[in-house]
Amino acid sequence: xxxxxxxxxxxxxxxTLVLDGVEVPFQDGESLYQVAQRHRSxxxxxxxxxxxxxxGACRLCVVEVxxxxxxxxxxxxxxxAGMKVRTRTDALEQHRKTLxxxxxxxxxxxxxxxxxGTPGHVDPLRGYASQELATLTARYAVDGxxxxxxxxxxxxxxxxxxxxxxxxxxxxxxxxxxRVCAEREGDxxxxxxxxxxxxxxxxxxxxxxLDSSCTFCGQCVQTCPTGALADRKAMRNAGQPGELTxxxxxxxxxxxxxxxDIVTRGERIVAVQPAMDGPANExxxxxxxxxxxxxxxxPERLKTPxxxxxxxxxxxxxxxxALGRAAAGFAKALREHGDESIYAIASGRAPHESAYTIQxxxxxxxxxxxxxxxxxx
Amino acid sequence: MxxxxxxxxxxxxxxxxxxxxxECHPVAATRIKxxxxxxxxxxxxDPRRIPLVEYAELYLPIRVGSDVALLLAMxxxxxxxxxxxxxxxxxxxxxxxxxxxxxxRFTPEWAESICQVPAADIARAARLYGGASRAxxxxxLGITEHICGVDNVQSLCNLALMTGNxxxxxxxxxxxxxxxxxxxxxxxxxxxxxxxxFQACDDPANAAKFAKLYGRPIQARKGITKVHALxxxxxxxxxxxxxxxxxxxxxxxxxxxxxxxxxxxxxLVVIDVFPTETTALADxxxxxxxxxxxxxxYTNTERRVQRVRAAVPPQxxxxxxxxxxxxxxxxxxxxxxxxxxARDVFDELCSVSPIYAGLDWDRIEDGAYQxxxxxxxxxxxxxxxxxxxxxxxxxxNVISYRDPAEVVDAEYPVWLTTGRRLEAYHxxxxxxxxxxxxxxxxxxxxxxxxxxxxxxxxxxGGFARVTSRRGxxxxxxxxxxxxxxxxVFCSFSFGDVPVNVLTGGGYDPVTTTxxxxxxxxxxxxxxxxxxxx
Ligand code: SF4
Ligand code: SF4
Ligand code: FES
Numbered sequence: 001x002x003x004x005x006x007x008x009x010x011x012x013x014x015x016t017l018v019l020d021g022v023e024v025p026f027q028d029g030e031s032l033y034q035v036a037q038r039h040r041s042x043x044x045x046x047x048x049x050x051x052x053x054x055x056g057a058c059r060l061c062v063v064e065v066x067x068x069x070x071x072x073x074x075x076x077x078x079x080x081a082g083m084k085v086r087t088r089t090d091a092l093e094q095h096r097k098t099l100x101x102x103x104x105x106x107x108x109x110x111x112x113x114x115x116x117g118t119p120g121h122v123d124p125l126r127g128y129a130s131q132e133l134a135t136l137t138a139r140y141a142v143d144g145x146x147x148x149x150x151x152x153x154x155x156x157x158x159x160x161x162x163x164x165x166x167x168x169x170x171x172x173x174x175x176x177x178x179r180v181c182a183e184r185e186g187d188x189x190x191x192x193x194x195x196x197x198x199x200x201x202x203x204x205x206x207x208x209x210l211d212s213s214c215t216f217c218g219q220c221v222q223t224c225p226t227g228a229l230a231d232r233k234a235m236r237n238a239g240q241p242g243e244l245t246x247x248x249x250x251x252x253x254x255x256x257x258x259x260x261d262i263v264t265r266g267e268r269i270v271a272v273q274p275a276m277d278g279p280a281n282e283x284x285x286x287x288x289x290x291x292x293x294x295x296x297x298x299p300e301r302l303k304t305p306x307x308x309x310x311x312x313x314x315x316x317x318x319x320x321x322a323l324g325r326a327a328a329g330f331a332k333a334l335r336e337h338g339d340e341s342i343y344a345i346a347s348g349r350a351p352h353e354s355a356y357t358i359q360x361x362x363x364x365x366x367x368x369x370x371x372x373x374x375x376x377x
Numbered sequence: 378m379x380x381x382x383x384x385x386x387x388x389x390x391x392x393x394x395x396x397x398x399x400e401c402h403p404v405a406a407t408r409i410k411x412x413x414x415x416x417x418x419x420x421x422x423d424p425r426r427i428p429l430v431e432y433a434e435l436y437l438p439i440r441v442g443s444d445v446a447l448l449l450a451m452x453x454x455x456x457x458x459x460x461x462x463x464x465x466x467x468x469x470x471x472x473x474x475x476x477x478x479x480x481x482r483f484t485p486e487w488a489e490s491i492c493q494v495p496a497a498d499i500a501r502a503a504r505l506y507g508g509a510s511r512a513x514x515x516x517x518l519g520i521t522e523h524i525c526g527v528d529n530v531q532s533l534c535n536l537a538l539m540t541g542n543x544x545x546x547x548x549x550x551x552x553x554x555x556x557x558x559x560x561x562x563x564x565x566x567x568x569x570x571x572x573x574x575f576q577a578c579d580d581p582a583n584a585a586k587f588a589k590l591y592g593r594p595i596q597a598r599k600g601i602t603k604v605h606a607l608x609x610x611x612x613x614x615x616x617x618x619x620x621x622x623x624x625x626x627x628x629x630x631x632x633x634x635x636x637x638x639x640x641x642x643x644x645l646v647v648i649d650v651f652p653t654e655t656t657a658l659a660d661x662x663x664x665x666x667x668x669x670x671x672x673x674x675y676t677n678t679e680r681r682v683q684r685v686r687a688a689v690p691p692q693x694x695x696x697x698x699x700x701x702x703x704x705x706x707x708x709x710x711x712x713x714x715x716x717x718x719a720r721d722v723f724d725e726l727c728s729v730s731p732i733y734a735g736l737d738w739d740r741i742e743d744g745a746y747q748x749x750x751x752x753x754x755x756x757x758x759x760x761x762x763x764x765x766x767x768x769x770x771x772x773x774n775v776i777s778y779r780d781p782a783e784v785v786d787a788e789y790p791v792w793l794t795t796g797r798r799l800e801a802y803h804x805x806x807x808x809x810x811x812x813x814x815x816x817x818x819x820x821x822x823x824x825x826x827x828x829x830x831x832x833x834x835x836x837x838g839g840f841a842r843v844t845s846r847r848g849x850x851x852x853x854x855x856x857x858x859x860x861x862x863x864x865v866f867c868s869f870s871f872g873d874v875p876v877n878v879l880t881g882g883g884y885d886p887v888t889t890t891x892x893x894x895x896x897x898x899x900x901x902x903x904x905x906x907x908x909x910x
Binding site for chain 2: 161162163183184185186210215216217233245247248249250251252253254255256257258259262264267268269278279280281284285286287288289291292293294295296297298300301302303304305306307308314319322323324325326327328329330331332333336337340341342343344345346347348349350351352353354355356357358359360361363364365367368369370371372373374
């Protein structure tokens with residue numbers, strides 16, 4: 001996660017604490033993790049998502065605080081004035097490695113081609129946060145064998161919905177999916193059943209998502225740090241050669257204007273992921289913005305200009321011919337029937353530059369205000 | 378929207394009217410759900426028991442088209458119980474005395490007979506809204522797609538003005554725009570009443586300004602709306618039309634009339650990304666680049682100006698709209714169409730619109746600005762009307778209830794109302810082509826209350842013929858308590874169930890927005906349709 005907590009402004013009286021030997025300011029209510037993150041101290045996390053209430057489940061973010069007998073989870077511990085905090089001792093790093101070994105052993109081989117060999121490796125097309133576990137196992141040089149054999153999840157590959165792959169053998173019980181669904185999406189479509197090694201993420205009735213209150217918004221997929229929940233549409237493009245590139249843009253559907261990244265490989269769109277820092281959506285999307293992107297490179301697209309031939313059929317034409325015909329028809333109407341004989345309807349879906357040039361065309365060609373847009377199309 | 382999306386968890390009371398937000402603006406709805414979880418009071422007024430109702434403290438299942446009556450009675454209670462923000466009214470508004478006199482006549486008991494919800498609930502809604510320190514209104518097409526759409530909006534403004542719920546955080550009047558860039562099309566002047574930046578066409582100074590910019594005299598009066606343009610196409614006064622990215626034939630009301638209008642033209646040019654029922658009628662079809670292939674700008678519902686970017690090359694020979702239109706302009710011998718890139722067009726828009734004066738292509742890189750941004754040092758305007766209104770004082774409008782253009786009678790005894798569904802978007806030229814969407818929604822249905830299904834001899838999953846004064850369709854029946862008794866619902870997303878052959882009985886006299894939310898129909902059982910083709 002890249003989000004950083006705001007830096008205290010001068011008007012707020014900032015208290016200070018000592019972080020790895022350096023005195024640093026913090027704001028009332030901040031957690032030790034937020035303070036550490038702002039000062040670029042690389043505390044590892046797995047159950048943390050800055051948009052969610054801190055949960056304290058994975059214990060990877062533990063730090064030592066002077067006067068406390070045992071290390072504390074920094075994501076759930078409030079900063080207090082005068083605290084002396086250490087984030088990088090050998091003992092902490094060893095503790096974190098052990099935890100990661102446990103986690104890695106719970107998680108079976110994903111079967112994905114990408115990044116094979118690293119415990120927790122999954123294809124990055126599984127989702128926005130899917131590389132978090134693999135990144136940490138690599139950083140801590142964890143191999144998955146130490147506690148091998150104890151699996152807590154259960155795969156729901158039989159759920160035939162086309163959007164969400166539910167591969168719970170990779171689940172590490174961070175509950176980020178359950179929490180994002182409840183706290184951010186407000187749908188409570190999934191929950192936690194059982195405890196300990198038998199923990200399972202499940203729908204209300206243990207059945208398919210289609211029969212639950214799930215809206216297929218994909219938020220659980222995008223927050224999952226192991227790829228246990230994965231973007232099934234994107235995964236159709238998994239394992240192919242070529243770099244993935246992200247392009248920041250805005251969803252083409254409703255007026256909320258959610259920011260998204262289009263994920264491409266070469267000249268193909270292979271996925272859409274939410275922009276966690278999108279001003280309108282802060283990482284949220286709905287089923288349309290998340291999953292309805294494949295119209296763009298659809299075989300039915302109009303690929304050449306068309307003009308009506310003498311027999312009344314629409315036939316392919318060159319741009320030059322089609323534009324010539326388009327302009328000639330307007331010129332003829334203006335000449336023979338006057339300024340009020342032409343009209344234009346702009347699109348409420350195309351970008352500004354479309355609407356702007358269309359209104360200018362009418363005003364400059366006819367001197368009228370005979371232009372409107374589709375309020376509903 | 379007068380207030381930003383970010384504000385949505387700040388109101389003490391949220392009043393949603395005519396907005397099926399969880400399905401039409403799902404991510405905005407998540408903010409409402411969070412506000413409710415934090416203790417906000419949510420009032421939902423809608424003829425249908427939409428999913429948002431599950432989160433509401435108070436649900437008002439008003440009869441379709443009765444919004445003005447509800448809002449008058451709420452104003453009545455606010456006035457009667459001393460909930461008027463007298464200080465705000467005195468300092469910031471005008472014409473309140475006449476409005477106050479007017480609303481004294483409209484009791485909740487009067488409204489009950491029209492809206493068909495209990496007077497006590499109307500009074501409670503008024504207290505929840507009027508008694509809150511910060512109350513926000515959200516609405517969508519359920520308010521505007523009526524013959525009295527303007528009256529509905531002004532009634533909401535009256536409520537906000539009398540309670541001082543404008544120009545501050547967590548309040549306001551917030552229309553949720555249905556399409557990604559419908560706000561932007563207006564910003565750019567693709568409307569008959571305004572030049573770019575909402576500069577009124579009927580102000581001669583504006584007409585003179587644009588005449589100079591565009592190199593020829595321009596009429597200093599409003600143009601005509603699309604609805605009137607289609608009428609004039611039918612009677613031969615309009616001869617040539619350019620339609621961009623709109624499947625007019627399926628989306629507009631009164632399909633038969635619309636097809637006739639487009640067929641009457643001498644010349645129809647359509648710019649689009651897919652073949653549609655409308656491109657089929659064109660003389661020239663020009664292939665446009667799609668989302669993901671086009672650099673440009675959208676404005677969202679909170680007036681946030683955001684960049685969109687090309688991630689992949691165009692399909693085939695598709696070109697950006699601005700290039701296509703400029704080429705037509707150049708072939709007509711018009712000056713000022715020598716753009717080389719989208720940014721040239723956008724920067725010109727900024728230079729001619731005061732609300733964009735502080736913006737340019739580079740400054741909107743991060744989507745940090747909400748217009749108006751009047752100059753380079755301005756931070757943008759997340760909340761409108763802080764301290765003052767654009768035209769000085771906020772004006773109260775005296776509004777009275779009118780029946781819809783068509784009301785139910787013996788022949789057409791059922792109310793039909795229309796809208797969108799979560800999984801489909803408009804005429805599905807885009808969402809219908811996305812793999813997997815069929816899993817969630819694969820055909821249109823007419824939603825009928827289970828009691829009506831039985832009473833009218835229908836069966837759940839069987840077919841019904843729905844007939845209005847203009848036409849008739851055959852559609853599968855879905856029994857659901859989401860529809861109230863006596864009212865049925867259809868979306869307008871499936872070309873094989875052209876709901877728009879039914880709608881279009883009346884138009885708002887000011888905006889000519891069609892009354893798509895109300896259409897009396899008859900619903901009868903019938904056999905399954907024979908598939909064509
Ligand atoms: S897709 Fe959305 S609604 Fe469904 S379980 Fe995931 S977060 Fe919840
Ligand atoms: S992701 Fe959904 S809510 Fe967001 S802009 Fe797109 S359609 Fe609207
Ligand atoms: S990140 Fe703090 S306990 Fe998981």
